Amino acid sequence: MKLALKTCLLSVGFLPAMAQQSYELNQGWKCTKANTIQASGTQISSPQFDLSTWKPAVVPGTVLTTQLANKEIPDPFYGLNNEKIPDVYHVGKEYYTYWFVKDFEEKKPASGEKVWLKFRGINYSCEIFVNGQKVNKEPFEGMFLRKAFDITNLLAINGKNRLAVIVYPSNSPGNPNGGQGGDGTIAKNVAIQYTAGWDWIRPIRDRNTGIWDKVQIEKTGLVNLKDPHVITLVSGVRTPEGTQQPATVRTTADLENTSDSPVSGILTFKINGQTVSEKLTLPAKSSKTYKIKDLIVSNPKLWWPAGYGAQNLYDAEFSFTPNGQKVSDFEKLQVGIREIQTSWNTTTQSRQIAVNGQKIFIKGGNWIISDAMLRFSKERYDAEIRYHRDMNLNLIRIWGGALVERPEFYEACDKYGLLVFQDFWMSGDCNGRWIDPMKKEDQWTRRKYPDNHPLFLESAADMIKMVRNFPSLAMWCGGNEITPPEDILVPLRDKILPELDGTRWFVDYSNSDAMSYNFLGGNGDGPYGIQPLEVFWQQRTFPFNSEVGSVGTGDYESLKRFIPEENLKVPYHNSGTKPDTVWTYHTYTGVGYNQFIDPYGKPKDIKDFGLKAQLVNYDQYRGLMEGFSAHQWDWYTGVIIWKTQNPWTAMRGQMYDYYLDPNACLYGLRSGSELVHIMANPIDGMLMMVNNDFTAKRNLMLVATAYDTKGNSKLITKVFTYIEATSIKKILSVKNILDELGAKDGSFLSLQLLDENQKIVSDNFYWYPNAEGKYSGLQTMPSANLEVIAKRISGDKIEVSLTNKDEKTIAFFNRVSLVNTQTKERILPTFYDDNYVSITPKTTKKVVLEAKAGAQPTQISIEGWNLPIRYIDIK
Numbered sequence: 001m002k003l004a005l006k007t008c009l010l011s012v013g014f015l016p017a018m019a020q021q022s023y024e025l026n027q028g029w030k031c032t033k034a035n036t037i038q039a040s041g042t043q044i045s046s047p048q049f050d051l052s053t054w055k056p057a058v059v060p061g062t063v064l065t066t067q068l069a070n071k072e073i074p075d076p077f078y079g080l081n082n083e084k085i086p087d088v089y090h091v092g093k094e095y096y097t098y099w100f101v102k103d104f105e106e107k108k109p110a111s112g113e114k115v116w117l118k119f120r121g122i123n124y125s126c127e128i129f130v131n132g133q134k135v136n137k138e139p140f141e142g143m144f145l146r147k148a149f150d151i152t153n154l155l156a157i158n159g160k161n162r163l164a165v166i167v168y169p170s171n172s173p174g175n176p177n178g179g180q181g182g183d184g185t186i187a188k189n190v191a192i193q194y195t196a197g198w199d200w201i202r203p204i205r206d207r208n209t210g211i212w213d214k215v216q217i218e219k220t221g222l223v224n225l226k227d228p229h230v231i232t233l234v235s236g237v238r239t240p241e242g243t244q245q246p247a248t249v250r251t252t253a254d255l256e257n258t259s260d261s262p263v264s265g266i267l268t269f270k271i272n273g274q275t276v277s278e279k280l281t282l283p284a285k286s287s288k289t290y291k292i293k294d295l296i297v298s299n300p301k302l303w304w305p306a307g308y309g310a311q312n313l314y315d316a317e318f319s320f321t322p323n324g325q326k327v328s329d330f331e332k333l334q335v336g337i338r339e340i341q342t343s344w345n346t347t348t349q350s351r352q353i354a355v356n357g358q359k360i361f362i363k364g365g366n367w368i369i370s371d372a373m374l375r376f377s378k379e380r381y382d383a384e385i386r387y388h389r390d391m392n393l394n395l396i397r398i399w400g401g402a403l404v405e406r407p408e409f410y411e412a413c414d415k416y417g418l419l420v421f422q423d424f425w426m427s428g429d430c431n432g433r434w435i436d437p438m439k440k441e442d443q444w445t446r447r448k449y450p451d452n453h454p455l456f457l458e459s460a461a462d463m464i465k466m467v468r469n470f471p472s473l474a475m476w477c478g479g480n481e482i483t484p485p486e487d488i489l490v491p492l493r494d495k496i497l498p499e500l501d502g503t504r505w506f507v508d509y510s511n512s513d514a515m516s517y518n519f520l521g522g523n524g525d526g527p528y529g530i531q532p533l534e535v536f537w538q539q540r541t542f543p544f545n546s547e548v549g550s551v552g553t554g555d556y557e558s559l560k561r562f563i564p565e566e567n568l569k570v571p572y573h574n575s576g577t578k579p580d581t582v583w584t585y586h587t588y589t590g591v592g593y594n595q596f597i598d599p600y601g602k603p604k605d606i607k608d609f610g611l612k613a614q615l616v617n618y619d620q621y622r623g624l625m626e627g628f629s630a631h632q633w634d635w636y637t638g639v640i641i642w643k644t645q646n647p648w649t650a651m652r653g654q655m656y657d658y659y660l661d662p663n664a665c666l667y668g669l670r671s672g673s674e675l676v677h678i679m680a681n682p683i684d685g686m687l688m689m690v691n692n693d694f695t696a697k698r699n700l701m702l703v704a705t706a707y708d709t710k711g712n713s714k715l716i717t718k719v720f721t722y723i724e725a726t727s728i729k730k731i732l733s734v735k736n737i738l739d740e741l742g743a744k745d746g747s748f749l750s751l752q753l754l755d756e757n758q759k760i761v762s763d764n765f766y767w768y769p770n771a772e773g774k775y776s777g778l779q780t781m782p783s784a785n786l787e788v789i790a791k792r793i794s795g796d797k798i799e800v801s802l803t804n805k806d807e808k809t810i811a812f813f814n815r816v817s818l819v820n821t822q823t824k825e826r827i828l829p830t831f832y833d834d835n836y837v838s839i840t841p842k843t844t845k846k847v848v849l850e851a852k853a854g855a856q857p858t859q860i861s862i863e864g865w866n867l868p869i870r871y872i873d874i875k
Helices: 063-069 378-390 407-416 453-467 486-500 533-538 581-585 594-600 606-629 664-672 735-742
Strands: 022-024 030-033 098-105 113-119 125-130 147-150 160-168 215-221 223-233 247-257 263-271 274-282 286-297 314-322 329-335 340-345 350-355 358-360 362-367 395-398 419-423 473-477 505-507 544-548 638-641 676-680 686-691 697-708 713-723 727-733 747-754 760-768 786-792 797-804 811-820 837-839 844-850 858-864 867-873
Touching: 215 223, 223 263, 223 314, 223 329, 247 263, 247 274, 247 314, 263 286, 274 286, 340 473, 350 505, 350 544, 350 638, 362 419, 362 544, 362 606, 378 407, 378 664, 395 638, 407 419, 407 453, 453 486, 486 505, 533 606, 594 606, 606 638, 606 664, 606 676, 606 811, 664 676, 676 697, 676 747, 676 760, 686 697, 686 713, 697 735, 713 727, 713 735, 735 747, 760 837, 786 858, 786 867, 797 811, 797 837, 797 858, 811 844, 811 867, 837 844
Parallel strands: 362 395, 362 638, 395 419, 419 473, 473 505, 544 638
Antiparallel strands: 022 215, 030 098, 098 160, 113 147, 113 215, 125 160, 223 247, 247 286, 263 274, 263 314, 314 329, 340 350, 350 358, 676 686, 686 727, 697 713, 697 747, 747 760, 786 797, 797 844, 811 837, 811 858, 858 867
8 A cells, every 4th residue: 555646747548637737846946044144035935036146955955965065065974074064053053044945837727726835844844935925824843744735826927936945943953962862852853863963873963954855836626635545454364376365445535625615526546447436525614534435356466575475566546526527636556455464472472473364574674764864765765675675674664763754765665575664753862761971851851852742743643644555564663762752652552543544553662562572671672783693593582673783884895985095994903992083983883893803814904804894794694684583483573683774874784885885794684584594503503494485395405515615525415305384494413514624724514405496495605613713714715716707688687607617616705796897886776686605616606786777888896705806898
């Protein structure tokens, strides 16, 4: 169920003559700092007012994005540049109070038609003027509110109009004193909290002040159709294949009659070639929700999470037609037919999630926001969500210190099959869960944040309406690590959500006992930072862990994008020297690579450090997901990694960097999260199969081969096996073999599952240290003899074949990249079906990559542990 923005249409053939028109005001804006001019809003919004000295503005955008576009500030994501930008807390809100002006053409419509000015988000408050008249008679404040204004009578006769908006920062920007959310007072607002700083980001200096989301002009008839709602009911236990029993589609829509007289007409809903309608009479000057009779869809094509089935979506449409007249208004959307259920697992003592009656072991990632300066785009959302799908994850949690994500985010989640766990904007850090000397006010005071509770509830209701139709939206959460205050929690839980949604599980806070029973004490999440792999297998943590993990430093190519050359030094020394200040500024401190990199040999330089960090990254996230999967339905019903992406150039908790360049975390996680997976317990060497699918897997052959670091092989087993649906299975232990083989220099273990066509279902390659815990054999491996052939197999896809010609040497841990032929820089984003691959002697592996074909000439680069970088032309 997916709510789309009203489409920009000039004519629609299948509707009666009149069709509404909607378009964005997203270019040609100008701006100036408000305290540099003395004119009023009525004067500025007059088309005759001179704007010749005003600067270009970025809308949607923030003051900071406009300043950056005009080269008034340095890139705050690079080096220590952010320290050169004035902070609103220190310079005052006037510094970031700006006028934004847009001239647009729209003639006053004929009688019976309306023109609406629509805002999808302003931060934090504003005054709006059109053609010399003020538009918002009531205050417009709060970051999370959509507003629509009837400007029909304000439009100029000649169609030449001017929109002027003055945007004010919040009165409580918070002191960016280094605490989580600074001094906490940013939470007095109904707005994003992280912009005052967190342990993974530095303060955003304007606190995202601006017209940060879309501005639209929309034309309708006298009756405006708003916020349609679609609920799909899918009974029983379904499977992705075969004929389906019918599904029920339940719908409502809000109708606003702007006229002075009652209007009678027909409210219609269409889907799958079927139509249902209701005859209605709307009172004059009224706005009300109207229900349409249920619609039954026979043999529906269901929507499933990634990996389990197709993400089928139906085109649907609501319209209202007054009697004997043309269509007054319509909304087009896409509908995913699915139903999400939850139940309490008494074994794990945690909630478990089912889709269409099938239980899903949750493998999730925590998401902050796409870009810390709110530079959102449909293309970036698509790329980031695709990366999450490629990690074999099935859920994204939107962390509570950020926002209710944009419709374009949800569109991508619908497309790629990612369920969404959506927090409201509360956090334990700012909202008072803990005593904190960095906070300005005491816990009891912070517990009452924000200052304006009715605004919070109004904003929550509006955001629910904005995203409730997306099939990917699976659950709501009151806040991160804390419940909202009682007078917010109770009406949100007991009235607003049941009335406006009513189909999704609501958990009062992210690590609530109602989600995951805390029998261990503490905060209910973690551990954070790099862990010995044994921890994930043998230490039982919280049964539906909402946050665990937190590494992700990129390689040299990634680091040099935001760290100046003079600061690109190995970031630690055992002597106790602190990391370089730029590294510290970008949150490297505390990540904890030292003891985990040292067994590979102390880094010789920054490139060597970057490569060895990737070995740790891959191992860490493969091990994390394997450890949790080994105890699915016994200890756990799900796990959500902290975190999978960064909206800023930080170094912790990311599977790809801000520039969309994946690191080895992504591919380690991809391996460990496979739907059907073969793995080895790092403690006892037990080989185990994991099946997350709804069907049993038979006629699978397990091939297990051990290698020493000189490439000598030992076939351990080659045996047919099977596994039941949604289960795990132990097969045999290989610990003694590996201990003996690798006692001196370490060893490798290759595990493969083959189907009856001998196609690889799961391919897993481990490397192990010697008896002393060091990877001594890796440090003496000879160079590999790898034949690399790259050929374009379609417009955007390239297949890279990697053939190891050696009799014994393993080509270990090789990264394939698509690069610009001249600059040798990586083309971003590029999507790889695997990477950081190892090729055993006399074997071939193929990596398929996809990137939008551009004008630039490209090559393939490949480099690995024992393979110097090479560049390969694409055939």
